[in-house]
Amino acid sequence: MNLQSILGNFALILFILTILTGVIWFLDVFVFAKQRKLVADAALAEYDARREKLSAEGLKLETSNREELKANLMRQPAWIEYTGSFFPVILLVFCLRSFLYEPFKIPSSSMLPTLLVGDLILVNKFTYGIRLPIINKKVIEINQPQRGDVMVFKYPKDMTLDYIKRVIGVPGDKIVYKDKRLTVNGQEVSYKELPDFLDEERLTYAKHYEENLLGVHHEILNDERAPTYVPGVHEFPHSELCTYDLDGFACTVPAGNYFMMGDNRDNSADSRYWGFVPDENIVGKAFGIWMNQNVITNLEFKKLKRIGSFQ
CATH class of the missing domain: 2.10.109.10 (Umud Fragment, subunit A)
Known part of the structure; x- marks a missing residue:
């Protein structure tokens, strides 16, 4: 099958897109998301320890900073967000x-x-x-x-x-x-x-x-x-x-x-x-x-x- 045939076969293109976006989606759910959580948990544990130390010294920290830090650490990279998020739609169309x-x-x-x-x-x-x-x-x-x-x-x-x-x-x-x-x-x-x-x-x-x-x-x-x-x-x-x-x-x-x-x-x-x-x-x-x-x-x-x- 030559390139022109592939480009003219929309079903094949849709199948390839489904596989590619599906692989990224599954990797993010079962691999990357877990890795982000491990990194986030370690960073938050360090943050909590530092906060307790400062609190013991009489300093009070804003709790909102912790949630913002957690959200930033758990956020998907842009390339995953824009490819994996298309997977359900492409799968449905396919x-x-x-x-x-x-x-x-x-x-x-x-x-x-x-x-x-x-x-x-x-x-x-x-x-x-x-x-x-x-x-x-x-x-x-x-x-x-x-x-x-x-x-x-x-x-x-x-x-x-x-x-x-x-x-x-x-x-x-x-x-x-x-x-x-x-x-x-x-x-x-x-x-x-x-x-x-x-x-x-x-x-x-x-x-x-x-x-x-x-x-x-x-x-x-x-x-x-x-x-x-x-x-x-x-x-x-x-x-x-x-x-x-x-x-x-x-x-x-x-x-x-x-x-x-x-x-x-x-x-x-x-x-x-x-x-x-x-x-x-x-x-x-x-x-x-x-x-x-x-x-x-x-x-x-x-x-x-x-x-x-x-x-």
């Missing part, structure tokens, strides 16, 4: 992000119209099982991804990148995409035409449909100018399970893998191009929008109405 919920920002238009560029979303990290942070190894099985779920996963060709797409096929499914229409296990997916969609980023219109993916209703876009075939070289693990022609493609999803597609069908790099998503690449299930970046940067308050669940 646990929340690793096992419960993690925020992501939508960087592209591949999931239009469901998710806009700049949407800030939340991902449930435990829906599909409890995984160890950093290595992403599943240790507790809970649920399996279902057709229609919007899922975040590690890009198979670069595990440092997080992608978000919709689950179209689960293990064993036969996915056929011909003339920009889906068939799953021989059952044709139904479509309801909606008014054309304006892509505000590209300033272009696209054909807009409500897709019924075997009971899961969601919206998709099609670009009439885009070809029906899938261009490019289709070389990826289990690519022998897919066939391509001028009208589209057909794939059978292998065990332990998922077939993903963007809702913006003609502007999405997905399983059609780079293949299946293995179970070990899964990050979690996207379930809600908590803000759109343009509301913050460009004061586009109309996008506040997008806040909430999109499932």
Whole structure:
């Protein structure tokens, strides 16, 4: 793993910070604090002996000086105070992000119209099982991804990148995409035409449909100018399970893998191009929008109405 990969892996950075601040916190509680107490006790004993001697000679000392001396002797050094004190906060954030919920920002238009560029979303990290942070190894099985779920996963060709797409096929499914229409296990997916969609980023219109993916209703876009075939070289693990022609493609999803597609069908790099998503690449299930970046940067308050669940 090179430096750029490490800097791009926030979970790893957070883990390292948790370990470093945790070590300092534990050392202070179980080692340094005890050492400070020993030094303080010795200094206070000397102070008390001197005070008793002076008192015997008829001099009276202020008791507040003793408390001030004790506080100074027991005070944490600045480097411990500013590092160890962050440990509980960093630990809490690390646990929340690793096992419960993690925020992501939508960087592209591949999931239009469901998710806009700049949407800030939340991902449930435990829906599909409890995984160890950093290595992403599943240790507790809970649920399996279902057709229609919007899922975040590690890009198979670069595990440092997080992608978000919709689950179209689960293990064993036969996915056929011909003339920009889906068939799953021989059952044709139904479509309801909606008014054309304006892509505000590209300033272009696209054909807009409500897709019924075997009971899961969601919206998709099609670009009439885009070809029906899938261009490019289709070389990826289990690519022998897919066939391509001028009208589209057909794939059978292998065990332990998922077939993903963007809702913006003609502007999405997905399983059609780079293949299946293995179970070990899964990050979690996207379930809600908590803000759109343009509301913050460009004061586009109309996008506040997008806040909430999109499932």
